[in-house]
Amino acid sequence: MKHAPLVDQLIHAFTCLPGVGPRSAQRMAYALLDRGREQGRRLGDALHAAMDGVQHCQRCRNYAEAELCPICESPKRDASLICIVSTPADVLAFEQSGEYLGQYFVLMGELSPLDGIGPRELGLDVLEQRLQGGEIRELILATGTTVEGEATAHYILDLAQDAGVQVTRIAQGVPMGGDLEFVDGATLAQALRARRPFES
Structure with a gap:
């Protein structure tokens, strides 16, 4: 099925997101066009504002809206x-x-x-x-x-x-609440190497 050019452009735009293939992008586009026009406009406004207003912190490089x-x-x-x-x-x-x-x-x-x-x-x-x-x-x-x-x-x-x-x-190893039988060998080895004194 051939889409109208604007629909095709919208679908293609969604595929820039990680993990979103053509089919997922098509579902997103249809959802906005069928039942989510107002949410789509808000999404567009938020995208526009973020692309223009978010930069990198001059000191730590995290996302920031100021220096x-x-x-x-x-x-x-x-x-x-x-x-x-x-x-x-x-x-x-x-x-x-x-x-x-x-x-x-x-x-x-x-x-x-x-x-x-x-x-x-x-x-x-x-x-x-x-x-x-x-x-x-x-x-x-x-x-x-x-x-x-x-x-x-x-x-x-x-x-x-x-x-x-x-x-x-940082120490790397066994997650809190995790059972050893489900932890891989490399993680266990790292946990052993990073062990520290047991304190009460």
């Missing part, structure tokens, strides 16, 4: 403690835990030379300048355990050591 994001602006956050994460979704996960009161540095990816993602694309030149400034006392590495995540962590470790900044890594 600095609310976390970097907050006087209650410890600016000497920086957690390195791969994506803004990682920041949200840490914030929901309520345990972390430092600041962040968001890489927006991980080193992947084959995909053209090098240190500059991750803002590591900005991080290096901050490390040289002397304000940071500890970096917490919270990158993934993939090959790219490990390569990124080691690159950042070298930068921090050159600046004399302490580096720690």
Whole structure:
């Protein structure tokens, strides 16, 4: 079936989203056109406002509507403690835990030379300048355990050591409430390596 040009354009626009193929995009487009015209207009307004109004924080590279994001602006956050994460979704996960009161540095990816993602694309030149400034006392590495995540962590470790900044890594391992029989061997091995004293 051939769609009208505007319908075809709408379907194609939805396919830019991760995990949305042509069929899912078609269902979304039909849903908005059949029963959701007002929601579609609100979606369009929100997309337009976000594309024009959201930028990267000048200090941590997270999403922001001003030069600095609310976390970097907050006087209650410890600016000497920086957690390195791969994506803004990682920041949200840490914030929901309520345990972390430092600041962040968001890489927006991980080193992947084959995909053209090098240190500059991750803002590591900005991080290096901050490390040289002397304000940071500890970096917490919270990158993934993939090959790219490990390569990124080691690159950042070298930068921090050159600046004399302490580096720690979040423990990785068995999730709370998880049964060992369902945990893979690599995760168990990492959990054993990252073990710490048991305290009451």
